Amino acid sequence: MRVFEVKTNQQLEDAYQVRKIVFIEEQDVPPEIEVDEHEDSAIHFVGYKDEKPIAASRMRLVDDYGKLERICVLKEERGKHYGVEIIQEMEQYLKVHKVKKSKLNAQTHAEDFYKKIGYKTVSDEFMDAGIPHVTMVKELS
Secondary structure, X not given: OEEEEOOOHHHHXXXXXXXXXXXXXXXXXXXXXXXXXXXXXXXXXXXXEOOEEEEEXXXXXXXXXXXXXXXXXXXXXXXXXXXXXXXXXXXXXXXHOOOOEEEEEEEHHHHHHHHHOOOEEOOOOEEEOOEEEEEEEEEOO
């Protein structure tokens, strides 16, 4: 997979399409929650395999950390480390911009995935869009 920081309208449309399939169609997140007021200020990423968009995410710079959000991979492409690749690309962006910490709200079913790549749970379980989540952080070196 090749991951890009979104720079074109087509890349942004591709990222939104992956997010729509995963969050709205697969997980029943209401569209008005999935696409929110932070879209224009977020830094978006999209991953392609054979020119087809298969992964997406966005990130916001908040206070002294990078907030990783909307991380998703199409169902048929999961288990192939593409989630790790897109997260590494976001973390690299943060390191280049001298941001030393990343934070995310993980769906609880994915908590172990994030732990394996260095994230630590720092909250109790909470509901977001009807899905159980926990907040996780990682110190970037």
